[in-house]
Amino acid sequence: MSKKEERQLLFKHASTILVGQLAVMAFSITDTLVAGRYDQRALAALSVGSAVFISVFIALMGVLQSLLPTLAEMHGAQKPLEVGRLFRQGLYLLMGASVLGVSLLLSPGLILSWTDVPAALRLDVTHYLSVLAMGLPLALFFRMFSTLNQSLGRPKLVTWVQLAGLLAKIPLSIVFTFGFLGTEPLGVVGCAWATFVVNTWMVLLGLYLLKTQALYHPYRIWQRLEKPDPKRLWGLLRIGLPNAVSVTVEVTSFTLMALFIARQGTVNAAAHQITSSTAALLWMTPMSFSIATSARVSFWLGAKDPVKARMVMQQGFLCIWSTAAVLSLVMLTLSPQIAALFSTHAEVASTAAGVLVWLSLYHWGDATQVMCFFNLRCYKITVLPVLIYGVLLWGVGLMGGYHLAYHGLPFWAIQAMPSPKTFWLTSSVAVLASSATMYAVLQWVSRRQVHLSQERQAL
DSSP: OOHHHHHHHHHHHHHHHHHHHHHHHHHHHHHHHHHHHHOHHHHHHHHHHHHHHHHHHHHHHHHHTTHHHHHHHHHHTTOHHHHHHHHHHHHHHHHHHHHHHHHHHTOOHHHHHHTTOOHHHHHHHHHHHHHHHHHHHHHHHHHHHHHHHHHTTOOHHHHHHHHHHHHHHHHHHHHHHHOSTTOOOOTHHHHHHHHHHHHHHHHHHHHHHHHHOGGGGGGTTTSOOOOOOHHHHHHHHHHHHHHHHHHHHHHHHHHHHHHHHGGGOHHHHHHHHHHHHHHHHHHHHHHHHHHHHHHHHHHHHHTTOHHHHHHHHHHHHHHHHHHHHHHHHHHHHHHHHHHHHHOSOHHHHHHHHHHHHHHHHHHHHHHHHHHHHHHHHHTTOOHHHHHHIIIIIIIIIIIHHHHHHHTOBGGGTBOOOOSHHHHHHHHHHHHHHHHHHHHHHHHHHHHHHHHHHHHHHHO
16 A cells, blocks of 8 residues: 555544544543532542542553554454454453452552542542442453454444443433432542443443454454463563553553642642643544554554555654644643633633643653554564653653652752642653654664565565
């Protein structure tokens, strides 16, 4: 395929994935809007609870995402039965991840104490997480279903399910949170119950599609589950475990800000929740292009054509940089209006508008680093991102923000600046540095694969 054809295919797949991802992200946006209109305390509790849940969920999802490049390679190598076997072996990873995740979500006391989350919020946060714990295995399985479709370049069915889930999520969150026809309002915990009900329905629909759609028949997904295959599982874990650590460092550098900012009071915590929700919404666009691009890169690597793999990767970067320019400009010009959509509280909206300005810079680095991360995984480079994220995102972004916010920088005569802006400033510097570093590594690795292939052909 030509550059133009690959670019068109990327836009087609990425736009389909994006619609689905936006639907899922709208779950969080819905909860933020509903909780914000219920009361400030509910919004602050949601900020903390969602930060904990996302940290756990994304880390475990990182293990399961090892299936994406592996399945795409088997698809490119035209081994449909191997695709089915790998998917079934992934169910064993799902079981282990679910046990670990549920245990963590049911015992959040240590992290809430460590981060000095106010005692007034802890009970609501604990109840919120206990409900989400029940739905964690469902959410992880649906992510596996999504990964299968993405690796096959057929994301449309997943998107339809996600859109249907959103249509159910909006009224359920409102009803459970505020109560309806005499039922007791559940506050922020109602948002969690709505998510649980919707995840259950989405998984049941996904299973039905796997059983009935002709698309999946060549892969024989429903064959009897084999015993755990140590070789296959280790192959997935070699990608999945470093991948999980990387995304854990990346996401916690983002979500732990909410826990550190919580001590600044409900206004700043609520303002940060608005900013983080918006950042996550913006992130959906480069992530969708990254998923689509990495699936095609792995497809061509499986087909033994690293030249086309590198060409697709370069087209992916052009796509995310063009969209990042537009989204960053929107954030710079419309931050007050965006903040006002999330909260009717004047002080919260004003504080959030000031923080959102930094998001326009942060998004550039975030878009580049996610594309680098997904494509490095195609080339089996999984440990290096852990080191880069650990030093820059945790060291410079998170801990740098913590010290600047609460201790200042005495050697530069800079006083403490306890504000959400401080954390977003240091995180912007960190994510830009990490994206530049990983981009340089990715370019070197992809060129090296092309040279090795040309040398083999010359022999």
